[in-house]
Amino acid sequence: MSENTLYDKVWDRHEVTELPTGQSQLFVGLHLIHEVTSPQAFGMLKERDLDVAYPERTYATVDHIVPTADQSRPYSDDAAEEMMSELEENVRAANIDFADPTTGRQGIVHVVGPEQGLTQPGMTIVCGDSHTATHGAFGALAFGIGTSQIRDVLATGCVAMEKQKVRRIEVTGELDDGVTPKDVILQVIRKLGTDGGVGYVYEYGGEAIRHMDMAGRMSICNMSIEGGARAGYVNPDETTYEYLEGRDRVPDGEEFEELKRYWESIASDADAEYDDVVEIDGDDLEPTVTWGTTPGQGIGISEEIPAPEDLPADKEDSARAAQEHMDVEPGDTMAGYPIDVAFLGSCTNARLPDLREAAEVVKGHEVHDSVRAMVVPGSQRVKAAAEAEGLDEVFEEAGFDWRGAGCSMCLGMNEDQLVGDERCASSSNRNFVGRQGSKDGRTVLMSPPMVAAAAVTGEVTDVRELERFEEVRA
Amino acid sequence: MSDEGPAETVKQVSGTGVPVRGNDIDTDQIIPARFMKVVTFDGLGEFAFFDVRFDDDDNPKEHPFNEDHFQGASVLTVNSNFGCGSSREHAPQALMRWGIDAIVGESFAEIFAGNCLALGIPTVTASQEDVEALQDFIDEHPDEEIEVDVVNEEVRYGDTTIDAEVDDAQRRALVDGVWDTTALMGANADTVRETAESLPYTDV
Numbered sequence A: 001m002s003e004n005t006l007y008d009k010v011w012d013r014h015e016v017t018e019l020p021t022g023q024s025q026l027f028v029g030l031h032l033i034h035e036v037t038s039p040q041a042f043g044m045l046k047e048r049d050l051d052v053a054y055p056e057r058t059y060a061t062v063d064h065i066v067p068t069a070d071q072s073r074p075y076s077d078d079a080a081e082e083m084m085s086e087l088e089e090n091v092r093a094a095n096i097d098f099a100d101p102t103t104g105r106q107g108i109v110h111v112v113g114p115e116q117g118l119t120q121p122g123m124t125i126v127c128g129d130s131h132t133a134t135h136g137a138f139g140a141l142a143f144g145i146g147t148s149q150i151r152d153v154l155a156t157g158c159v160a161m162e163k164q165k166v167r168r169i170e171v172t173g174e175l176d177d178g179v180t181p182k183d184v185i186l187q188v189i190r191k192l193g194t195d196g197g198v199g200y201v202y203e204y205g206g207e208a209i210r211h212m213d214m215a216g217r218m219s220i221c222n223m224s225i226e227g228g229a230r231a232g233y234v235n236p237d238e239t240t241y242e243y244l245e246g247r248d249r250v251p252d253g254e255e256f257e258e259l260k261r262y263w264e265s266i267a268s269d270a271d272a273e274y275d276d277v278v279e280i281d282g283d284d285l286e287p288t289v290t291w292g293t294t295p296g297q298g299i300g301i302s303e304e305i306p307a308p309e310d311l312p313a314d315k316e317d318s319a320r321a322a323q324e325h326m327d328v329e330p331g332d333t334m335a336g337y338p339i340d341v342a343f344l345g346s347c348t349n350a351r352l353p354d355l356r357e358a359a360e361v362v363k364g365h366e367v368h369d370s371v372r373a374m375v376v377p378g379s380q381r382v383k384a385a386a387e388a389e390g391l392d393e394v395f396e397e398a399g400f401d402w403r404g405a406g407c408s409m410c411l412g413m414n415e416d417q418l419v420g421d422e423r424c425a426s427s428s429n430r431n432f433v434g435r436q437g438s439k440d441g442r443t444v445l446m447s448p449p450m451v452a453a454a455a456v457t458g459e460v461t462d463v464r465e466l467e468r469f470e471e472v473r474a
Numbered sequence B: 001m002s003d004e005g006p007a008e009t010v011k012q013v014s015g016t017g018v019p020v021r022g023n024d025i026d027t028d029q030i031i032p033a034r035f036m037k038v039v040t041f042d043g044l045g046e047f048a049f050f051d052v053r054f055d056d057d058d059n060p061k062e063h064p065f066n067e068d069h070f071q072g073a074s075v076l077t078v079n080s081n082f083g084c085g086s087s088r089e090h091a092p093q094a095l096m097r098w099g100i101d102a103i104v105g106e107s108f109a110e111i112f113a114g115n116c117l118a119l120g121i122p123t124v125t126a127s128q129e130d131v132e133a134l135q136d137f138i139d140e141h142p143d144e145e146i147e148v149d150v151v152n153e154e155v156r157y158g159d160t161t162i163d164a165e166v167d168d169a170q171r172r173a174l175v176d177g178v179w180d181t182t183a184l185m186g187a188n189a190d191t192v193r194e195t196a197e198s199l200p201y202t203d204v
């Protein structure tokens, strides 16, 4: 078992008792809720005549179903309107703070928590959403939970969990220009497998992680779940504290210093013991894209798509099916794969630095004729900050659609969906069949700059070669 | 079984089987997101595996859940990393409402297995060889009973018994009927307050 890791320390501080099931009862420091997974839990609470135990440690927003174009109420989609009204009613009755679109604070739950300083190191954080792992970037223990567990947390302020093993993922070296945290995590998942993390929590560290900003660390922790790990985290450091200072929910002055001492105390010790350690050489990485229908089916932009028979036996059949769905051939690279849609958004990559990096690529270019391109900022605040810098103009001038905040085409629960067998360059986290709203749709996962490059050229393109590509074509 | 949180014990589940083959079958396949625009879980059963069961014009495609001889099956058999993807409890809810009471597979995604447990659905693992043999058996004998024995960690069918594994906490919860975690944890409310107050971030 791991020892003296952040995971162990935070777990110990939050453990209430051991349950007869052998699980631990953990106190939950922050419970985030959204409209899709919470209504049934509130329903269960009502059936049992129970109240929300810690409304002040609970925070709600709406993200999955919100329209990103016309947000006037009632929403044109009746089902979406019903979910929104249900959430409004539940949070009002329970006295839970709700970042709805009228507050200017609404957004994807995993963007909103950190940007308002709700997410802090050394906390336990849960949400009925698997990408809750994102908050681990701050050195919090953050887990996605199911609806019955949401009921538990609402009713008791606690969650029942079994302790897991800790795997340290050491990313050494320095990332090249054009190589982003998204590429790091796609390679981690490729290397360890989509189920490699089952039973583990991932601790990311090493030189490359140390030099990353908070947005980058969030992108990495976000996709821990795609690697099968329930949670991922980065030990808090000066980058973390700097990000937090001055945020809405972070105290200042002496209180801040006091909290900071706690944050420093829960970081993994130098002599911490891990159940497993894996090293990834950051110097070696290149922009990475997926060729298949699981996030583990990724390759560097210059690498060849593998032949199914060259893969481990248990991956062969799914690789064959994936290649048929994607219409790709072993031996080819993904460069040149035609694109119909470019989606820049999601809780993986729709923060201000992501939009900045993509805008940098877009500047001076136009979206390719055959591509419909959209930017969906992760939150209303991200949107406002981007507009203050003029990023909206850069995107709009190039021909991108600049939309309101939400999950949007990451999962196609609102009107933003792929149509038929469209191919999408996407900065999101899942390329499952049907994920983006059309069961024949095809998703290629990549970083924001790579999405921008694909939007401009109409095909999957190595962003580092964009200029040269344009010259050749002209 | 109701949303109330089951209180009974689940020591053994038996019924006919249905094999759904393939690794990495994700929650978007089990229940596509567009069917999650609901505020209750009622009626999700008919949408289980919807996009792999029906074509664009809603005509049934080849899928075990569509086949006559698997209607009424309650033991689902799957391969590795079943239920990966989102935390949506809609996935096990849809399977349960279709009629599934237990799942035997090579491996499961953790949140999915946890969600199943909350519904009293055991997720039992066995070796790849054993699971594939079981799936073949079910194809040939769709009317035969499959017994999933949670207590003894075995799956029995025909005259075969295979070793299975049930996660410790899951086994205790199901066998002792202590899986109403809301009640269990609710009983410790005072200790919870103490823990909460001992944390440096709760009083600021």
Ligand code: SF4
Residues within 6 Å of the ligand: A063, A064, A108, A109, A110, A129, A131, A346, A347, A348, A406, A407, A410, A411, A428, A429
């Ligand atoms: S952006 Fe996508 S992955 Fe993130 S919470 Fe929304 S739907 Fe889930």
